Amino acid sequence: xxxxxxxxxxxxxxxxxxxxxxxxxxxxxxxxxxxxxxxxxxxxxxxxxxxxxxxxxxxxxxxxxxxxxxxxxxxxxxxxxxxxxxxxxxxxxxxxxxxxxxxxxxxxxxxxxxxxxxxxxxxxxxxxxxxxxxxxxxxxxxxxxxxxxxxxxxxxxxxxxxxxxxxxxxxxxxxxxxxxxxxxxxxxxxxxxxxxxxxxxxxxxxxxxxxxxxxxxxxxxxxxxxxxxxxxxxxxxxxxxxxxxxxxxxxxxxxxxxxxxxxxxxxxxxxxxxxxxxxxxxxxxxxxxxxxxxxxxxxxxxxxxxxxxxxxxxxxxxxxx
Amino acid sequence: xxxxxxxxxxxxxxxxxxxxxxxxxxxxxxxxxxxxxxxxxxxxxxxxxxxxxxxxxxxxxxxxxxxxxxxxxxxxxxxxxxxxxxxxxxxx
Numbered sequence: 516x517x518x519x520x521x522x523x524x525x526x527x528x529x530x531x532x533x534x535x536x537x538x539x540x541x542x543x544x545x546x547x548x549x550x551x552x553x554x555x556x557x558x559x560x561x562x563x564x565x566x567x568x569x570x571x572x573x574x575x576x577x578x579x580x581x582x583x584x585x586x587x588x589x590x591x592x593x594x595x596x597x598x599x600x601x602x603x604x605x606x607x608x609x610x611x612x613x614x615x616x617x618x619x620x621x622x623x624x625x626x627x628x629x630x631x632x633x634x635x636x637x638x639x640x641x642x643x644x645x646x647x648x649x650x651x652x653x654x655x656x657x658x659x660x661x662x663x664x665x666x667x668x669x670x671x672x673x674x675x676x677x678x679x680x681x682x683x684x685x686x687x688x689x690x691x692x693x694x695x696x697x698x699x700x701x702x703x704x705x706x707x708x709x710x711x712x713x714x715x716x717x718x719x720x721x722x723x724x725x726x727x728x729x730x731x732x733x734x735x736x737x738x739x740x741x742x743x744x745x746x747x748x749x750x751x752x753x754x755x756x757x758x759x760x761x762x763x764x765x766x767x768x769x770x771x772x773x774x775x776x777x778x779x780x781x782x783x784x785x786x787x788x789x790x791x792x793x794x795x796x797x798x799x800x801x802x803x804x805x806x807x808x809x810x811x812x813x814x815x816x817x818x819x820x821x822x823x824x825x826x827x828x829x830x831x832x833x834x835x836x
Numbered sequence: 837x838x839x840x841x842x843x844x845x846x847x848x849x850x851x852x853x854x855x856x857x858x859x860x861x862x863x864x865x866x867x868x869x870x871x872x873x874x875x876x877x878x879x880x881x882x883x884x885x886x887x888x889x890x891x892x893x894x895x896x897x898x899x900x901x902x903x904x905x906x907x908x909x910x911x912x913x914x915x916x917x918x919x920x921x922x923x924x925x926x927x928x
Binding site (some may be wrong): 549725764768772 | 876880882883884886887890891894903904905906907
């Protein structure tokens with residue numbers, strides 16, 4: 516069963532007040548007030564002296580479980596929301612692989628589900644590794660010796676264009692990064708289920724269905740969350756903590772009401788500290804939950820995300836810690 | 837001002853009047869906005885516009901609204917939303 520072996524994250528130590536970004540982002544007074552009063556945005560991560568390569572390396576630097584296990588890493592996945600992040604022929608992902616001693620791994624990017632691509636990457640990594648496990652089933656020595664294959668998921672991006680800095684009237688993006696080692700059959704943080712609903716009709720490029728997306732956003736997210744719970748054979752009462760995408764506060768306050776989920780079981784504190792760190796929110800919230808002792812061994816938790824852009828994706832995963 | 841059962845009818849009317857005025861302004865409407873109008877179907881209100889409306893109401897009426905408690909039934913008509921606001925707010 517797909518499992519998270521280790522997670523490391525990086526966010527700038529001191530966030531930038533969104534008041535300071537109002538001018539550069541061209542926010543009206545009303546938009547700024549909305550972000551602060553209802554969306555709960557106070558500070559967002561900005562690290563102007565660090566490149567995308569640097570952000571990913573800072574996250575990977577904390578991944579102690581990678582040291583000495585580089586040879587086990589078969590795949591490196593960069594989960595990100597922006598399709599293009601560097602001018603050709605620059606390739607920050609390949610540079611990171613080289614610096615980490617992972618030139619031998621197959622490296623690729625997962626971006627098709629925008630900010631839900633982080634969860635998609637976990638699912639893909641698990642499937643690919645399961646395939647490796649099956650192929651090497653005849654020679655069990657590899658697994659038995661603790662050399663079972665791993666995948667490294669990297670997530671994080673630079674807020675380098677206006678589109679990458681803000682989703683109008685919805686969220687302000689923060690810079691940060693995450694690094695996560697995934698195995699196909701680990702015992703730590705096992706993925707019990709994954710539910711995903713891709714809605715191509717909600718393409719922001721045309722804007723034709725933006726009003727419908729606003730109406731269906733929360734019910735659609737609730738639907739995949741319930742589907743993930745059903746697939747895992749658990750109920751919302753079994754969930755110790757929900758790790759949300761950090762889009763904004765009011766969305767998750769209303770999600771709590773819609774689901775009948777007590778507000779204190781949704782980890783919301785990073786929204787005001789970091790903003791929406793693209794696909795890395797789940798990993799950042801996971802680390803916070805671990806650091807604060809919110810996850811007990813054997814406890815279940817649910818991660819949820821929405822990716823909006825070229826279509827909308829609603830996704831949820833249930834894990835056992 | 838936290839339970840609908842104990843709604844102050846004068847205050848609720850004040851909310852209705854303010855809502856109608858703010859909505860007309862936000863939507864650039866010359867025709868009046870009335871209490872029975874349906875917010876989405878007739879007025880084309882989005883959730884973002886709804887939050888702008890809440891912000892304006894908070895400023896004009898000097899209140900803080902428990903927006904997170906608002907359900908879909910509270911966003912059907914001007915009257916429903918006014919009842920919600922009047923029943924789920926506190927002085928700023």
